[in-house]
Amino acid sequence: MKHTSLYFILFSLTASLTFAQFGFDDQVLEPLTWEASLKKIDDTTAEAVFTATMDDGWHLPSQQPVGGDGIGPTPTQFTFTDVDGIQRVGKVVEPTGITKYDEVFEKELIYFEGEVSFIQRLKITDPKAILNVEVLFSVCDDMRCLPPEIKSFSLSLLGKQSSQPEALDEQDKLKANGLLIDLKQTDQFKIEEVKEESYLSIFLLGFVGGLIALLTPCVFPMIPLTVSFFTKSADGKGKGLFNAMMYGFFILLIYVLLSVPFHVLDSVNPEFLNTISTNVTLNIVFFLVFIFFAFSFFGYYEITLPASWSAKMDAQASSVGGVIGIFFMALTLALVSFSCTGPILGSLLGGSLTTDGGAWQLTAGMGGFGLALALPFALFALFPNWLNNLPKSGGWLNTVKVVLGFIELGLAFKFLSNADLVEHWGLLKREIFIGIWLLVGIGLMLYLFGVIRFPHDDKTAKIKAPRKVLGVFTLMFVIYLVPGLSNTVYANLKLLSGFPPPLFYSVYDKDASGPLGLKAYKDFDKGLAAAKEANKPILLDFTGWACVNCRKMEEQVWSVPQVYETIKNNYILISLYVDDREELPQEDRFSVKRSNGSIKEIRTIGDQWATFQTLNFKNNSQPYYVLLSPDLGLLNTPKGYTPNAQEFLEWLKVGSLSN
Template identity: 25%
Template sequence: MRKSRAIQTAVAVAMMLTAPVAWAQSKAPDVKLTLASSVAEAAPGEPFELALKFEFPSGFHIYWENPGDSGLAPQVNWKLPEGFKAGTLQFPAPTRHEASGLVTYVLEGSPILLTTVTPGEDAKVGSTVEIGAGVSWLVCKESCFRGSKSVSVSIPVAAAPRPVEDDITFKLAHRSLPVSAGQAKLITIKPSATKSTVAKEDEFEIVLDVDIKDGYHTQSNAPLGEFFVATAVFPRTVEGLTFGEPVWPEPHVRTDKVFGKISEFVDAFKVRVPVKVESPTSSEDVQITGLLNYQACDESGRCHPPQAVEWSVSVKSGSVLAGAANAPVVGNAGNAVAAKTDTVEPEEARADDAAPAEEKPKAAATSKTISSVDNGWMSRWGIWGAILGGMLGGLILNVMPCVLPVISIKILSFVQQADEDPKRVFHLGLMFCAGIIISFWALAGGILGLREFYGEQAGWGAFFQQPKFIIGMSTLMFAFALSLFGVFEISLPGSATTKLAGATEREGLSGAFMKGVLATLLATPCTAPFLGPAIAFALTNSVFVVAVVFTAVGFGMALPYLLLTANPGWLKYLPRPGAWMNTFKQLMG
């Protein structure tokens, strides 16, 4: 017994020592933000550039203008002198990032965002103007952290503009920007759409025909070497449209004497990007733009610097032009523009309101999570498919590792109650199920609240972007594990007390309810088949749909226990109480 207690204590101490490490990983990184001007002196009516430079620790990233499956692009509110106007925010080329089945488009290193500012013609020569920006962002590694800051720069106004002497920031920024098709090296790109006119619920494709110069190749979309640059497509956000995962051709695979196996595109290739129209657009012409990232190499292995090339396709909106011809349309690779251009009024920005609601990324901008739902059974069944998927996902949650410990304890309580009054067993089961379902309602409410804060990108794991929640859950699971190890016992209040008395413990109603709550809490870091599409569908619809789908998830998770307690005769198939129960509890710990 003493030896067993010593082992339990050692395990507890080890968990206590490692807990601060997990908590430290939840600390928000130090993000530095600076605002720089391309001119030392501005002149009336003469445009100049402003640069927003982010600096954060290695391993972290922020998001591109289309963040992908999750995330939030930086939001900027300019505070401009009267008569000054700011143009579109220009982003550097992103990197494709995959984690936990999600594909996001991220900016790493020290990304620099650019915009062009045009002073008013009546700007007073000899005065000094101050330009400010309220900036908000989401920076992520294992966890994500919301940040905001106000920055400003003072610029004298002169009769003629005078550039800054050290413009290294702007040289680096322009080097990382996408180029037009005419500036692309060693490739030509021809974009087109498979439909010329589109309406709500239509599906079509953006097709990029790429020709590679003789004697050169690009890496495929899935290179075989860690240091190779993948060819990638990044569509920009277009309101009302969702983009699926690009469909790539089979690459040419060969063996190189130096690099080993290489997966590459040679001569020419064609990539297709699925698009679905989720809602009618407000304009007659819908411009779809994006980037093609690549790196061209010759046969000797000498590679040119990676490039990102702009492409653009325009289609007609069927909601505006009914009955137009539905023939394929050829796009323009050379004159792509950003998806949104703003004229900013002066004196309006604060750090707190740096992300106005109308500029938050729309759910339609996500490229995989929603489109994967729409392309499968969810698109055919709608809310009924989401309800069924939620129930199946909730059912499968019962066997996920993060939920299994508390579920196993509930099963042990069933074992203990096998000889009790069937009505009491059923009532306890109902309370356990009520704890699960009500907790899922609370979880849905919390996610809806986070959705208001983060935009449409908050999802199933949104709470695990909150350091306080992570610390609280770590503490809860740590205490729960100690209880399972037998370091101490947890007595839950109930209408009948829950004092432990060996194998004859009688669980109270409120105790059963709290075990249902605990099971739901432990389910938050888990996912399961069918659950992701159902949750994604719900979170892009109304509050009512969210409530219905989360209720279905909770009901699916509670269903086995409801059936078991409603049929007490089934309890006879469970093993009889005995010493094995303590061993099983410690194993779960």
């Protein structure tokens, strides 16, 4: 069955799926500076000169639009505000730029390096008139383009230019739109800088996924064959060991290299990974892709990359030889094993990555996955006698693959649930989601006990003890799911917190729309007004519909009676969903300027609250909890994900005592 490279692209995209939210880049690069002046030519004529100076290695795109598909760096653009007394003559003139083929965008681009001046001829009838100009630009190097920025100038023949609106004006704008509050901090309680999370957990998760991939029919039989090839074909044992270790190293390198394009995309557009995680269309696409993967694991068809790819790599390995030939052998393994490794890697990374660390978390996960695949080839080459202890290939490999197919089927509905939650369709309420998982679990149980079979199963083979044991565990899981369909206290399935929709997203009528039935305001101003009226402190909860750790906190920590009662009785709860894609009314939409000068469009409820969190609390991760007094004073140091219920309770108590 022939397939195009679409599967390879989908594999890479799926691996980068995330549940984190919008964030700003703390490392602000400023490789370009602007200067502007108004030069008098005669009594009625002047020239506005805009000069850009770039650091070495950086370049500024021309004003000319990007041709072809329109994909490329943002063209430099000058916008003039019409004013009486000043009239533009012609267009902004730029010098002849450098025309060069760009490897990233795969097309010829025109740009400038070093220093460049743009000139606008003007006819001036009022010497006191002020020319207001905005320059939209994006500066690039050989690997990335920084986010577009806007530079503003006010020019007059009677005085010096002024660039960028005063900070106070921007602050007033933010306050008027409710995005900036007068937060009161003390020496004891301050907003702390975001701490970069360790990549170890992502690396280990990828490593576990690689170990699982080793047990699939695409990879497992290759271990003894490949190790034997290296140890027997080499002139000496030392060289055979070296070749096998290089083979393992190249497997690791190939999977790490798969993350490199995402570093480029993350630099061109820092919100790229967040867009993937919350985009409804992409979540639906991933749902369909995972369904497709699942039925492939069941054995109804094979998902393979074009045979010409693997054939070409194999031919290169045979013809080149040496270290380069070993690299092509490793690449051949990655291609031919894609039908098994792609879905596993996509499932594990797709359900766990956050964009707090950007594309580096993807690299960590890919590295763990590649290391797990590479280790056996090096270890068995070092200790060849271990090969005798490997189980023989057989029907158990197909069983592993089918079990993975059921897991893929269950995970697929998580993507559909993300889209449903973000858009509030109401299609996959919590009980419906759990009911679907119940059916998947029953199907897996029936398969493990041999009641149902799939195309590649041996119809005459007996069901062995390990498979029956796994079937018993599956039965226990199915039984565990049953209370999740009820409207009782047992419906809170703590072991699955984060995967099903929240408890309040239910087919049953609930007393409140907040977590666990708590009354939660979803608008900060309304919640603040309620806190002032009740004279109670605020528990500000930055959360997300697709945030796994947010659900874990609500269903594992907030559900503890003492924690629940403390929140319910002592606080006004305000839950702000930073990934809510519901669009704001047209009159409530606006733009804000980031700290690095670039522009952020506020178009959705999620945009609003994500920006609110970042501006006021210098944090962009969820969950994130802040305790505030009704007059906006910090009552305790803000807190992130805290799975320890007692620790979270003590934090809540300190805040309520401080009020």
